[in-house]
Amino acid sequence: MKNTILRLILLIAVLAGINWLASVLFFRWDLTEDKRYSISDATKQLLNDLDQDITVNVYLQGDFPAGFERLESATRETLDEFKTYANGHLTVNYSDPTQAVNEEQRQKQFLNLVDRGLTPTNVFANEDGKRTEKIIFPGVIVQADTLAVPVQLLKGNRASSPEEQLNQSYEGVEFEIASAIRLLANRERKKVGLVVSHTKVPPVRLSDLIATIQQNYDVFLDMNNPESYDGLDALLVLKPDSAFSEDEKFKLDQYVVGGGRAIFFVDGSRVDSVSLDGNYAQPIDLNLSDLFFRWGARVNTNLVKDLNCAEILLNVGNMGDQPEIKPLPWRFFPVLNNFGQHPISRNINAVYTRFLSSIDTVGGAAEIVKTPLLMTSPYTQLVNSPALIGYNEARKEPVAADYRGGVKIAGVLLEGSFSSLFKNRILPDDPRAVKFKESGNTGKVIICSDGDIVVNDYDYKRNTPLPLGYDRVSKQTFGNKDFVMHALDYMTDANGLISARTKQVSIRALDKIQIQEKRKFWQTVNLIIPLAFIGVFGGLHYYLRRRKYA
Known part of the structure; x- marks a missing residue:
């Protein structure tokens, strides 16, 4: 009897001790191989630092095919993990917008979500031999007070199979929702400068990019030609078509040497329309070649033809007395669907380009790390400018043997400690010598060899700009905007939230x-x-x- 009482007392003491330890020590153990239930340290820090209440309204609810059920489960599991670290500042609501008392009410709910920024998706499924169709909203709306941010969860590369695209969306749930929370909770907005004084592109053709950047950052244009770019968290050079002066190049050099972050969207060749039959391409001198070479890259004065390309509308003849317009592959508009292993370009949709040039990586400084981000397919051919580009080529069937140029780099990330191009060139009596830096902190540079990546099309009938990356021939939106915004995020986010985009969840498909x-x-x-x-x-x-x- 005495031993039984002692054992009972010992058991109660052990349970009380375990309970006390659980109240003061917190840990979660993810036993899955791919750590699918874990979130990044940057996301944990973001949630721990919340000092306002955030509400996440989830509309991905209901009966779905297996792929969307996985996405729904990932959303729920991720938000449960978020709530664990948010110290009570995160509330999650789930609702199914297809549930309504009648069809009229259902349509009102759909229109309300569309007006708030969510895009519906038609889901087709075969269940027991029956084909079913259902409209769903694979997204959430993150809200703080009166501000709300729509988050589209169905993303990924559309060139992949539906299963792979859904899996890519599964992998991106944490980053997409955490980015929206950061946007609402961010008290200090980063400063982004846009170099637009060297481009003839009308402002309306850059409007979608600028409007998107303004949602997350304070934007500064360089129309007044500042003395330096110090104080900016990132700098974007948008499709320049005139040469930079030595003084302007010096400011770019010193900004990067001082640890700045710069992204260049530049052309290797200028392409001008000469007639209805074609264009004329000629080398363009931006006076940046020696600066890029110093950093370890060279933008070539050529054009890349790629069998993986977009289409253009072309008059192929007459049907009676009416011209017959057909979409034909235009190999001078490569569609980039080959990406480097980096969070910036991981799981994004293909990037649409026009008159792309190739990039070579060169020696440069040994401490500069070069990471290709955007690449062509292996089936390429180079055309050196100057050259006449006739539209008649689109009518011809390509000869596969002519397209053996291999993969070409179209975007490269350069990271490290940069040394100045003007080293040993600034004399002591030069006024610039006072603040001149030969080398400095770790900087980051991205060079993309097509300025049109950041240029949106324009609908002249409706007098409104089209979304960046939208192709009016195929009626689809490519991943241009996602690429630019992820690049900016990587450049400016010191906490590294973009590291959440490295999550990989394997597909274990059934037969x-x-x-x-x-x-x-x-x-x-x-x-x-x-x-x-x-x-x-x-x-x-x-x-x-x-x-x-x-």
Whole structure:
């Protein structure tokens, strides 16, 4: 009796100790191989630092095919993890917009979500031989007080299979929602400068990019030609078509040497329309070649033709007395769907380009790390400018043997400690010598060899700009905007929230033929075997106890 009481007291003491430790020590253990239930340290820090209430309204609810169920589960699991670290400042609401008392009410709910920035998706599924269709909203709206940010969860590369795109969306849930929370909670907005004084592109053709950047950053234009770019968190040079002076190049040099972050969207060749039959391409001198070379890159004065390309509308003849307009592949408009292993370009949709040039990486400084971000397909051909580009080429069937140029780099990230191009060139009596830096802190530079990556199209009938990356021929929106915004995020985010984009979740696909042919068998196995194990274990346990105490 005495031993029993002691054991009871000891058990109570152990349980009380474990309970006390659980109240003061917090840990979560993710046993999955790909750490699918873990979130990045940057996201944890963001949530720990919240000092205002955030509400996340989730509209991905209901009965879906398996791929969307995984996305729904990922959203729920991620937000549960978010709530763990948000110290009570995060509230999550779930609702199914398809649930309504009547069709009129349902349509009102749909229109309300569209007006708030969410895009619906039609889901088709085969269930027991029946084809079903359903409209869903794979997104959330993150809200703080009166401000709200829509978040589209269905992303990824559209060139991938539906299963792969859904898996890419699954991997991106943490980053997409955390980015919206950061936008609402960010008290100190970063400063981004846009160099537009060297471009003839009308402001309306850059409007979508500028409006998108302004949602997250304070934007400064360089129309007044500042003395330096010091104080900016990032600098974007947008499609220049006139040469930079030596003084302007000096300011770019010193900004990067001082640890600045700069992104260049430049052309290697200028392409001008000469007639309805074609264009004329000629080298363009921006007076930046020696600066790029110093950093370890060279933008070539050529044009890349790629078999993986966009289409243009072309008059192929007459149908009666009317011209016949057809979309034809235009190999001078490469579609970039080959990306480097980096969070900036991971899982984004293909990038649309026009008259792309190639980039070579050169020696440069040994401490500069070069990471290709955007690349062409292997089926390329180079055209050196000057050259006449006739539209008649689009009518010709390409000869595969002519497109063996291999993969060409179209965007490269340069990171490290940069040394100045003007080293040993600034004399002591030069006024610039006072603040001149030969080398400095770690900087970052991205060079993209097509200025049109950041230029949006324009709808002249409706007198409104089209979204950046939208192709009016294929009616699809490419990943240009995502690429630019992820690049900016990587450049300016000191806490590294973009590291959440490195999450990888493997697809463990089931054999669809086996599922279809042996559906009942596997359902029976999954139902009976667990119950059989429980029965065997229970019977064995009962037998041993009876044998011991009988």
